[in-house]
Every structure is written in structure tokens, then in C-alpha cells.
Amino acid sequence: MKNTHILAAAEAPARRTRPPRVNWRTLAPSVENLRTQGYSTRETARRLGLNVKTLEAHLRRHRLRHAIPLDRPDQVRRNCLNCDSAFVADGRFLRLCPECRAMFG
Ligand SMILES: [Zn+2]
Structure with missing residues (x-):
């Protein structure tokens, strides 16, 4: 009982910093729009309230699927x-x- 309590407390901060699930289907046009305006990945992420790493990972997956x-x-x-x-x-x-x-x- 004592141990599980300590474990839960230790995990709490990690859970709080985990980024929320992103709905790329609704966000994609905004991303596309900012990118075509010449905004960097970092700036695009900032404007859309996304973690830059999240956006980078998405763009990577996106480029894989939608042929260069x-x-x-x-x-x-x-x-x-x-x-x-x-x-x-x-x-x-x-x-x-x-x-x-x-x-x-
Ligand atoms: Zn490389």
C-alpha cells in the first residue's frame, strides 16, 4: 500500500506534461497554411499551441505517406x-x- 502510493506520486508529474492528443485531421489545414507562408516548424507549433516535437513527428509521418x-x-x-x-x-x-x-x- 505504501509502495503504490509513492509510485503514483512519482508518476504524476510525467502525466501532467504528456501532450494532449492532437486531432491532425482538423489541424492539418492550419499547419499546411502556416508552412506555406514560410513559418518554421517551431513557429508553426507555437502558433497552434503544439509541442514542436509533436509537430516534427507528425510532419515526418506526413511526408512518408504523402509522397515527396x-x-x-x-x-x-x-x-x-x-x-x-x-x-x-x-x-x-x-x-x-x-x-x-x-x-x-
Ligand atoms: Zn537524417
Whole structure:
């Protein structure tokens, strides 16, 4: 009894900081709108009252599902081996997104 009480108290703060469930279906047009106006992910998140990490994760999933347009036949859609974000590679042996490639040199 004593132990469960301590455990519950320890978990309480984590529960409070957990972000609320986001309804992307209703939020997507606003996200799209802000993004096309050139707002950064951070600024878009702030304006919509979202956690930036939540929005980043959503955008990643979104890009995976809704094809990034391919300009040339030798381009392929990939998920970066390092950060798992979707990107279009200029060839099928490219496994890192442009940001990670720049980071690793
Ligand atoms: Zn990457």
C-alpha cells in the first residue's frame, strides 16, 4: 500500500506534461497554411499551441505517406538511416538525408 502510493506520486508529474492528443485531421489545414507562408516548424507549433516535437513527428509521418514529388527517374524516396526523416535521394545508394550528410561531412 505504501509502495503504490509513492509510485503514483512519482508518476504524476510525467502525466501532467504528456501532450494532449492532437486531432491532425482538423489541424492539418492550419499547419499546411502556416508552412506555406514560410513559418518554421517551431513557429508553426507555437502558433497552434503544439509541442514542436509533436509537430516534427507528425510532419515526418506526413511526408512518408504523402509522397515527396520526384523530379527525375533516378531519384528514390528514402528514410534517413540516421534521423529517419523522409527525403528524396539522387540515387538508390544514398541513405542519409541532406542534413545528416552535411553533419557527417
Ligand atoms: Zn537524417
